[in-house]
Structures are given as structure tokens and as C-alpha cells.
Amino acid sequence: MRALTTRSKADSYCLGIESTADDFSVGILSFQGEILANETSMFMPKTGGIHPREAARHHAEVAGKTLGEALRKAGIQPHEIRMIAFSQGPGLGPCLRTGATAARALASYLHVPLVGVNHCVAHIEIGKLVTGAKDPLTLYVSGGNTIIAAFEAKRYRIFGETLDIAVGNCLDVFAREAGLRQKVGEPLGALVEKLSAKGQNLISLPYSVKGMDLSFSGLLTAAMNLLRNGNYRLEDVCYSLQEVTFSMLTEVTERALAHTKKPELLLTGGVGANRRLQSMLETIAKEHNARFCAVPKQFALDNGAMIAWTGVLAFQRGLSTPIEKSFVKLKWRLDEVYAPWVGG
Amino acid sequence: MLLKKGAEANLYLDEWHGLKVIMKRRLPKAYRLSTLDDAIRIHRTVHEPQIIHRAKEAGVPTPTIYLVDIDDANIIMEFIEGKQVKQILNDISQVERTDLCHRIGILIGRLHNHGIVHGDLTTSNMILTSYGRVFLVDFGLSEQSNEVEARGVDLHLMKRALQSTHYRYAKECLEVVMASYSEVVGKEAAEDVLKKIQEIERRGRYVSER
Numbered sequence: 001m002r003a004l005t006t007r008s009k010a011d012s013y014c015l016g017i018e019s020t021a022d023d024f025s026v027g028i029l030s031f032q033g034e035i036l037a038n039e040t041s042m043f044m045p046k047t048g049g050i051h052p053r054e055a056a057r058h059h060a061e062v063a064g065k066t067l068g069e070a071l072r073k074a075g076i077q078p079h080e081i082r083m084i085a086f087s088q089g090p091g092l093g094p095c096l097r098t099g100a101t102a103a104r105a106l107a108s109y110l111h112v113p114l115v116g117v118n119h120c121v122a123h124i125e126i127g128k129l130v131t132g133a134k135d136p137l138t139l140y141v142s143g144g145n146t147i148i149a150a151f152e153a154k155r156y157r158i159f160g161e162t163l164d165i166a167v168g169n170c171l172d173v174f175a176r177e178a179g180l181r182q183k184v185g186e187p188l189g190a191l192v193e194k195l196s197a198k199g200q201n202l203i204s205l206p207y208s209v210k211g212m213d214l215s216f217s218g219l220l221t222a223a224m225n226l227l228r229n230g231n232y233r234l235e236d237v238c239y240s241l242q243e244v245t246f247s248m249l250t251e252v253t254e255r256a257l258a259h260t261k262k263p264e265l266l267l268t269g270g271v272g273a274n275r276r277l278q279s280m281l282e283t284i285a286k287e288h289n290a291r292f293c294a295v296p297k298q299f300a301l302d303n304g305a306m307i308a309w310t311g312v313l314a315f316q317r318g319l320s321t322p323i324e325k326s327f328v329k330l331k332w333r334l335d336e337v338y339a340p341w342v343g344g
Numbered sequence: 345m346l347l348k349k350g351a352e353a354n355l356y357l358d359e360w361h362g363l364k365v366i367m368k369r370r371l372p373k374a375y376r377l378s379t380l381d382d383a384i385r386i387h388r389t390v391h392e393p394q395i396i397h398r399a400k401e402a403g404v405p406t407p408t409i410y411l412v413d414i415d416d417a418n419i420i421m422e423f424i425e426g427k428q429v430k431q432i433l434n435d436i437s438q439v440e441r442t443d444l445c446h447r448i449g450i451l452i453g454r455l456h457n458h459g460i461v462h463g464d465l466t467t468s469n470m471i472l473t474s475y476g477r478v479f480l481v482d483f484g485l486s487e488q489s490n491e492v493e494a495r496g497v498d499l500h501l502m503k504r505a506l507q508s509t510h511y512r513y514a515k516e517c518l519e520v521v522m523a524s525y526s527e528v529v530g531k532e533a534a535e536d537v538l539k540k541i542q543e544i545e546r547r548g549r550y551v552s553e554r
Contacts, residue, residue: 152508152511157508158508159504159508163497163500163544202377202379204383207380207384209485210463211463211465211466213500213504244380247377250373250376251351251352255351257351258348258349258351259466280375280376284351287349288349
């Protein structure tokens with residue numbers, strides 16, 4: 001794995017801005033893929049989930065400071081930056097627009113090209129960079145996405161995905177309903193994981209797999225009903241919810257692995273930090289002779305480095321985004337992205 | 345002989361009382377808790393032959409079931425000699441492709457008309473026999489439902505399988521499938537399902553979109 005490294009001389013640098021949801025993050029990479037900085041400021045709502053406008057306000061407030069901190073950590077001057085990359089979608093409109101505005105301003109000021117990057121593609125590309133995976137089947141699980149994807153003929157293709165809510169969303173909403181309180185920097189999913197470890201009784205919950213697709217909304221409702229019912233220990237409900245959701249994810253991932261026969265299984269996104277999910281996936285990767293690659297947390301959560309790196313890959317293949325075409329794309333699907341840089 | 349190591353079951357080609365058979369064994373999955381795993385495997389072992397039988401009533405060619413063994417989560421069924429549609433769809437002529445997709449659409453229509461959704465409509469689960477008949481196999485994820493939602497999910501999966509594995513012909517294939525599907529279920533019902541597929545595609549994208 002490549003950790004944060006010091007700069008080598010006479011190199012070109014890319015600065016990437018990530019702002020699709022609750023994180024504002026700036027990454028700086030050399031064109032060779034050395035990660036010089038990856039600075040993130042996370043928006044913490046006082047109550048409830050992410051309100052897009054509040055998150056965007058947070059991003060606008062911390063943008064200058066985060067940019068400055070990233071440049072300082074990377075040890076480079078603004079004029080040494082050769083290109084600016086930004087997350088163009090998919091994501092929350094106000095959040096994306098804040099990041100895009102900062103990126104456009106920087107690119108104009110520095111007179112360097114701008115490259116719009118797909119957030120989901122970026123998760124896969126940084127995962128490949130830091131784990132050394134070459135052609136993985138990717139399971140990307142977070143608060144906003146649940147996607148099983150692999151590369152086929154110049155595009156990442158989606159083999160399976162959620163038909164309703166993301167798995168992280170399911171766990172977060174449940175945790176909030178259960179009254180779990182997070183500390184700063186602690187994801188709600190981690191609280192569910194902790195409580196699950198103390199669970200013993202598996203309570204029956206709907207197991208909803210449709211081919212390689214999944215559905216979590218009925219499961220969430222059923223789990224919340226168990227809570228309201230009051231006859232069950234919270235630990236047991238967490239345990240059951242976690243076991244069922246992760247078994248479902250593992251089953252569809254195994255199906256996609258059997259179908260695509262990819263040599264590696266890449267796990268990324270915030271939910272990927274869960275140890276139980278990791279161990280389940282490791283089991284099936286072994287069974288199908290695929291190398292299991294869990295992306296380290298720093299690069300599995302939303303981060304600027306992944307945007308910068310994907311920007312570099314696109315830019316080196318002659319792709320860039322003129323400012324007049326740099327509008328954000330809220331629903332930009334992974335499989336709409338032309339990715340000529342993969343596969344040589 | 346192990347034919348296919350799937351996510352859900354292993355398929356073995358075997359001989360059984362002089363017949364060429366498929367043994368579908370749902371082996372325990374080490375990643376799942378055993379209580380959850382047993383419940384899922386037994387449920388699917390019992391359920392699959394029932395639906396396969398009902399599909400025959402609908403006029404959809406499916407393998408004959410010889411034995412259902414709950415203790416081992418094992419089903420012994422007829423081996424369908426032929427080629428997976430997945431293996432041939434990209435290589436046959438356009439006329440043949442259109443004809444094949446036309447027939448697939450009819451079969452899906454018949455299933456849906458009969459209250460069955462297949463649940464795993466990929467081209468690996470469709471077999472073209474040497475005598476030119478299309479069989480649907482692997483009803484492991486199928487369910488009985490008359491809901492537009494379930495039908496939409498079923499065909500959405502078919503669409504996605506075409507787009508991922510047969511991207512060059514996905515559009516034309518899907519059009520033909522939907523046209524013959526519509527002939528069987530009726531225009532109105534087909535349009536409802538098409539609308540549902542579009543709705544499903546819009547769903548599940550991102551938190552802010554819902």
C-alpha cells in the first residue's frame with residue numbers, strides 16, 4: 001500500500017476537490033500517483049441526517065482552510081499545480097456546486113485545466129492505486145451508494161445495486177431511530193457494529209435479494225418495528241440487522257464474482273470499514289480464488305485524493321472539462337463514464 | 345462433475361438411475377450464520393421445484409424434477425442439453441438473435457401472466473437446446489407475485505444483464521424482448537411494467553434524489 005509520501009522533484013501535481021455529501025476534502029497527488037496530501041473536513045449535523053444546504057454551507061466555510069492545509073502538508077506552492085480535478089457527481093446538489101465553484105475559481109486563477117470526475121469511479125480508482133488491484137470486482141458500500149461494479153469494454157459496468165436505499169443509509173437511519181448518539185468522527189455504523197458484537201439471538205428479518213440487486217427498505221422497516229415492539233434487546237436487533245444486510249451483500253457479491261470471474265475483490269466505501277462484512281467477503285473471495293482488497297479507511301471514505309488521482313488518469317488520456325461544461329451532474333451514473341485509461 | 349460453482353448453489357452433472365441429471369446442491373455458506381443459512385437453503389430447496397412446476401403450467405419449458413432432498417438441500421433434475429444464451433447471443437446473426445429474443449420475451453410474458461417472477465433473468469439462465477427450444481433454468485430466486493413492482497424488477501434485471509454482458513446488442517435485444525412480452529401480457533400491462541422499470545432506474549441513485 002502507498003501511504004502519504006514526500007514529493008519527488010520535477011513532478012506534475014494535481015489538486016482534487018471532493019464535496020458530494022457531508023465531507024469537504026482536498027487531495028494533492030503527483031502524476032505518478034504519490035499521495036502528498038488528503039485533508040478532510042466532515043460536516044456533523046446537530047440532529048438527524050445530512051441537510052444538503054447546511055452541508056454546503058459547511059463546505060463553503062471550510063474550503064479555504066482545507067485547501068491551505070492540503071498545500072502546506074504537500075509542501076508545494078499553488079503555481080506548481082498543473083491541473084484541478086473536482087467531483088462532478090453524483091451527489092447532493094448544493095454540496096457538489098460548492099466544490100465545483102471552488103474548483104472553477106482555482107483553475108481560472110492558476111490558468112490550469114479543469115477535470116470533472118465521477119465520484120464512484122474515483123472510489124474504484126483510488127482503491128486500485130492503494131491496494132495494487134488491477135482488474136477488480138468492486139463492492140462500493142456507503143451512506144449514499146450500494147454498487148457492485150467491474151470493468152468491461154472501456155466502461156465500469158454495474159452488475160448489481162440497491163433498488164431503493166443504500167445499505168449505509170439503512171444502518172444510519174436505524175441507528176438514529178434507536179437513539180444511538182455518535183461522537184465526533186465516529187460513524188453511526190460503527191455504533192451498530194459495537195452493539196452487534198453483544199448480540200446473540202438472530203431475529204428473523206426479510207432477506208431481499210433479486211439476482212444481483214438488493215433491497216433494504218423493507219428490512220429497515222421491519223427492524224424499526226422490532227425496536228418499537230419493545231420485546232427485543234437492541235443488541236439482538238443490531239446483530240440481526242447486520243447479519244442479514246451483510247449476508248445479502250455477500251451473496252450478491254459472490255454471484256457477481258462467479259459471473260465476472262474477476263481476479264480481485266475490492267471493498268470500498270464507509271460501510272466497508274465493518275469487520276464483520278470484511279470477514280464475510282474475504283471468505284467468498286478465497287472460495288473464488290480472488291484476492292481480497294479492503295481499501296484503507298482514509299481512502300475508502302469520501303476523499304480528495306481519489307478525485308485528484310482519477311483526474312490525473314483522465315487528463316493523461318487527453319480528457320478535460322471546459323468551464324462552460326463543468327455543471328454538476330446529480331445523477332451521473334458510474335456506467336455512463338467513458339474510461340479510456342483503464343486496461344492500457 | 346462440478347458444472348458451475350454459483351453464489352447460491354453448486355451444479356453437478358451426474359448420472360442417476362441411467363439418466364443424465366443436474367444435482368443442485370445448496371451447500372452451507374460459511375459466511376452466513378448457520379441458523380440464517382439453514383433457513384435460506386431449505387426455503388429455496390423446497391420453493392424452487394414448486395415454481396418450476398408452475399412454470400410448466402404456464403407453458404414455459406423447464407427441467408423435470410426427479411428428487412427433492414431437504415436434509416441435504418439438494419434437488420435432482422433433468423439435464424437440459426444445449427447452449428447458454430449468454431454464450432451464443434453475441435455471435436449469432438441478427439436474424440437469429442431477433443428470433444431468440446422474441447422467444448425469450450414470450451417465455452417471460454407467460455411466466456408473468458401466470459403470476460411467476462423468475463428473479464434471476466440473466467442470459468446464463470436461458471438454454472437453447474439442439475432442437476431449438478428455449479428452456480428457462482435456475483428458479484432459485486423466483487417468487488409468486490402479480491405485482492407490477494416484482495415484474496419490473498425482473499425485467500430490469502434482464503435489461504441489466506443484457507447491458508453488462510451483451511452491451512453491443514443490448515438495445516435491439518431488449519426492444520425485441522419487450523415487443524413479444526407485450527404480445528403475451530397485453531399492451532397495457534407491458535407499458536405499466538416499462539414505466540416501472542424506468543421508475544426503478546431512477547430510484548436508488550443517491551440520497552438526495554428520493
